[in-house]
Amino acid sequence: MPASKSPSNKPKNGEILEQSGLRRHNLGIIFRALRDSGPLSRAQLANATGMTKPGVNNIVDELLERGLLTQGVEESKPERGRPGVLLTINAQATSIIVIELRAFYTAIIAFDLLGQEFYRERATTSYNLTPEERTTEVAPFLERAIQSATRQASRIAKLIVVFPGIIDAELKVTSSSLNWQKLELMQYVKNVVPSSIPIEINTVAKLAAFAEYENLLKENKTSKLLMHLELGITPGIAVVQNGEIQLGANLSMGNIAHISINEHGKLCRCGKIGCTETEIGFKVLIENTCPDLVKDWSKDSEFYLSEIISRAKNGDDVVFKGIDLIAQSIATTLAILIPILDPDRVILGGYAVRITDLLIPRLKHHLEKKNKDISSFSIDTSALDTDAALFGACILAQAELFNSPHSISELT
CATH class of the missing domain: 1.10.10.10 (Winged helix-like DNA-binding domain superfamily/Winged helix DNA-binding domain)
Known part of the structure; x- marks a missing residue:
């Protein structure tokens, strides 16, 4: 035994x-x-x-x-x-870099561990660049931000790449605004970023919606279901319900660009008539309000929006009529979405932020004409200006780091 x-x-x-x-x-x-x-x-x-x-x-x-x-x-x-x-x-223990790729500009912000920004840059980009050309263009941006972050902090926690569009389960991205279809964006970014820096990709609408929700909490306000409508070249929505970003079964929730809202509208590149892209997209806004500017898309979007504001101040009737048309089309879009999603807050981002005073009164007027009880939800433009998605990316990254502080020192 x-x-x-x-x-x-x-x-x-x-x-x-x-x-x-x-x-x-x-x-x-x-x-x-x-x-x-x-x-x-x-x-x-x-x-x-x-x-x-x-x-x-x-x-x-x-x-x-x-x-x-x-x-x-x-x-x-x-x-x-x-x-x-x-x-x-120790706020300088690590840093977070967020870069936003838009059709007309690139923006980048670097934050410390407590969310204080210490580096910011924005520049106009050439419209309709190929993925290779866009990668080459943003490489110096990333290099400068990484150098600044390296001086500021002992390590970089992550780089988050933000774009307008959707990401599928295979991390391939589609963006009508950037003319990307099933693009392996991660691989392009890895080609111009040191291998020691973790990379994530996410979408403008989802991150902006989350930032808006967090901003409400800071102001001691609440929202059971917040809907963010991002108004760019291609519109998109995102929903935050009880503090959680809703993604959908295939991660593509919020892709509304090719919902037809006007049977007498323009032919969309998707083959349908009167899609939201051709009715409330950024280029449509400029065509309706400043038609003389549509021959040249080489400027930052801020240039075109400043022109709208300037002409409105001078009493330009074309601008007022154009804004009213856009407001009517946005109201039609919301009249479809609101009964389905039942939000208590609707926040408009993108170009709406710059033309709030011109847009919101007309939008509410058209919603009321469509018999929508606007007392059941609040509607306004973003309080975070055009940086909502950048802030949202930082907030999510911070939450992850504070939940798992051990991961910070594991970074090389």
């Missing part, structure tokens, strides 16, 4: 994984507590989180070792005992 073995005190593999997961969970709790209520001492962290003081000490020591916290002055009025040293988030 073989001798019996004494039980081992070593944890089994499953127990090791469970302990590792618990430790990572606790890292996130302490990290978020300092973000939300800091600076705090170790004793204050124990009180705030309900963790034991030895447990807090272990977690804090690890976060300090990872370079994610800094130690500052002593707390001024400790509840008892000697004053503790106050701990704060």
Whole structure:
């Protein structure tokens, strides 16, 4: 009979994984507590989180070792005992870079860990570039932003590429605005970005909608279902329900560009008549309000919108009639979408932000003419200007980093 073995005190593999997961969970709790209520001492962290003081000490020591916290002055009025040293988030521990690729411009912002921007650039882009040409054009943008981020922080958490369009389950992107069809955008970006930087891609409408929702929370407002209508060359929508971005079964929710809203409208490139792209798209807005400008699409979109505002101030009747036509078509689009989605807030982004005073009163008028009870939902343009998608990308990245602070120090 073989001798019996004494039980081992070593944890089994499953127990090791469970302990590792618990430790990572606790890292996130302490990290978020300092973000939300800091600076705090170790004793204050124990009180705030309900963790034991030895447990807090272990977690804090690890976060300090990872370079994610800094130690500052002593707390001024400790509840008892000697004053503790106050701990704060090290905002320069990592950075987030977001680049937005639009038909008429490229914008890029770099943020620190706490969401403060420290680098920003925007420039007009040539319209209808091939993917290869656009990649070549944005490479210097990315290089300058990466250099700035490297000087600012010890590591770059991620680069997020934002574009108007949809992403399928295979991460192939389609954008009518940029003339991309099933494009492997990730591969193009990887060609001009150091391999050490993680890359993500996402869409303008979804990120803008999420940023709008988060902005409402900051203002102590709520929304059970927020619908964001992004008005660019190709319109699109995104929905945030109870704080969650809705993606759809095939990740393409919000693709409304080729919904026909006018049976007597223009022929769309998709072959249909009166699609939203040909009725409420950016180029249609310019054709209706400033028809003399449509021969030259080489300017930043801000140029065309400034012209609309300037001409409206001078009483240009063509502008007023053009805005009214667009408002009527947007009202038709919303009259289709609102009964289906039942939002309590509708926020318009894109070109609507620049022409709010001209557009919103006319839009509400046409909605009322269509017997839509606009008291059941609020409608306005974005409070985040044209940066909503850039901010949304940063907010999502921050949430991920504060939930998993261990991932920051694992970056090379």
